[in-house]
Amino acid sequence: MAKKTIIPTKTPMSEQPPAERIKNYDEVPYGYTPEQAIAEAKRCLQCKRPFCIEGCPVEIDVPGFLQLIAEGEFQGAINLIRETNALPAVTGRVCPQEEQCEAVCALCKRFESVAIGRLERFVADWEAAQGPLPVPELPPPTGKKVAVVGSGPAGITVAADLARMGHSVTVFEALHEPGGVLVYGIPEFRLPKAIVRRDIDYVCRMGVELVTDFVVGNTATLDELLEDFDAIFLGTGAGLPWFLNVPGENLNGVYSANEYLTRVNLMKAYLFPEYDTPIALGRRVATIGGGNVAMDSARTALRLGAEESLIVYRRSREEMPGRDEEIHHAEEEGIQFHLLTSPVAFHGDGKGQVKEIECLKNELGEPDASGRRRPVPVPDSNFRIPADIVIVAIGQSPNPLIPKTTSDLQTGRRGTVVVDEDTMKTSKRSVFAGGDVATGGATVILAMGQGRIAAKAIDEYLRTGEW
């Protein structure tokens, strides 16, 4: 066989130039054209033993869909992805591909991997451009009722899968809009909300009932819901923001990333005063943390008009948990990185408003439990960073509201709901859980993967009655 010449690098995807995009909320990358997609898909070696499938938490048949794209069979490609992934337009944009499918791509040994994420996004967007998705034929109703709590990626996946199996599903959502972090957390310039709305609309067209403004634990307890439903899936995410617990953190101008992003994304504070919810505009905004949430916050601050936007992170660039693309985009947009730096206090201006962050310099020590090198503070290295807005983006854990108001629901480390990972069963009969509520803050694709496992187990439980 003639030796195939491989193009060494990914087909580039055009993007809004940094200087322009920091003035708007439009999506940054434009996506591939059909020609670009076909060229990129042809880079795939079609390995006999494709590691990329194992590298995907929902085991998408990657070589299969790449082959179809290479042949110009876009409909076939998206159908194949949809067999295991209900939100391809979302995951194509937000998955950490460089740690998953693309990390194990055979090309990686010598070249850049195939741009699997961009191609997933391409076919998902192509599908959307063809008009609304036809609703699949549903089996006759089983007569079983399932309540799904939370409308993030985990809940949406479970609802879609169970509806497809003929069960009657009601989704309860605390906020006034469904979508979870996809709607209130991840900004428009990274994940346009119209995409999320379209996917949720599809699930509703499959007959899933959506009840917003319903806080389980308050409006009704889990035990009360069990009187009306045969099974419950908890997909309530990890919505409790962590703070540093250092002096001055309650000063005005110190936000949690959750609050900052929710005001902007869900409440549309960037359109104030057309929308009622305000947000404080800083000239010098400092975000503490090094993950996706921190990048989203720092980049949002720029778009709100901050003259300077800073990231303050306690380890080095290497250890940053955010997606490569997000960190790269943040750097391009001129965000300043203050690395190996840990805040120890916030200082005010004497009128209750934050003015400076007192920090310590760190050195890297031995790796910790996460495998990343631990930051070790240098004694007496205190210095101050001026900032008029501070955003704390150092992580989050599950909200204790439901465990607190439910009998026999076991929780573990940092408030996660304990589950059997093969079935997503909790300690409480008829109650399943998955996504961030079970794992702690993780990823969209892991939440969906657990949702799929749960849906299968729920179906089995509803059919057999065996716990």
Add this chain to the structure above:
Amino acid sequence: MNKILEKEVLSDVAKLMVVEAPLVARKAQAGQFVIVRVDAYGERVPLTIADYDREAGTIVLIFQEVGKSTMQMGTLEAGDELVTVVGPLGHATELDNFGTVVCIGGGVGIAPIFPIARALKEAGNTVISIIGARTNEYLFWEDRMRAVSDELIVCTDDGSYGRKALVTEPLKELLESPGKTISRVWAIGPMIMMKFVSLTTQPFEVSTIVSLNTIMVDGTGMCGGCRVLLDDGPQFVCVDGPEFDGHRVQWDNLLSRVQFYKEQEQVAVERWHEKCKLDEVS
């Protein structure tokens, strides 16, 4: 969607609405609150549940027109709808027979203190209530409060009705009066009033419960925007409260936090007034 069934103007600054919210009414207890959105552009506004009727599936909301959102809400009439009414949120008032208790309502705070006073009375307490406002026009529900209190003291800052005093004055007298052992005090009203009630009771070591109305977004513990600094660290008002021990609250931090969006609120109010004027001409 939640339909407004009745509307009543209580005073120059306070309005009452009976709102259809069966899911909230089913579970509501004294001390809890809801979050309301007026329309699709609206912010999420926390309002205390002033009363509820489980059978009718309705709740009573009372609000003061302090910002754009509440002004807009004030223009709604019976038959109109609120896009969001979610709850009941927060913890209910801790009820018990404490002995003799004092319930203080200042201004629009008279509304949320009423169900608490009523519940405390039903729990067997001797209830002494103090209600106060800047001036007579801002007072309401005197008769209702009287009906659930063993003793009612009414005061106004300017003396236009009842006693000319701040609510802390009769409170101090009660605390000093040798014949009375006050076991607990509840105070709901302007932040500054709650602060001074707490300072008044502190030397007497009488446990004082205040209901904090901080700036909120979600109301479920997701954003931390509502946080209050207590002596031993921060807490989230929406899920850990809204009632707190007034002696542990760091009042000055709280007073500055509730002022954080003052400038933006001013902009929104001016824009609202302009819109109202335009609506009048067109």
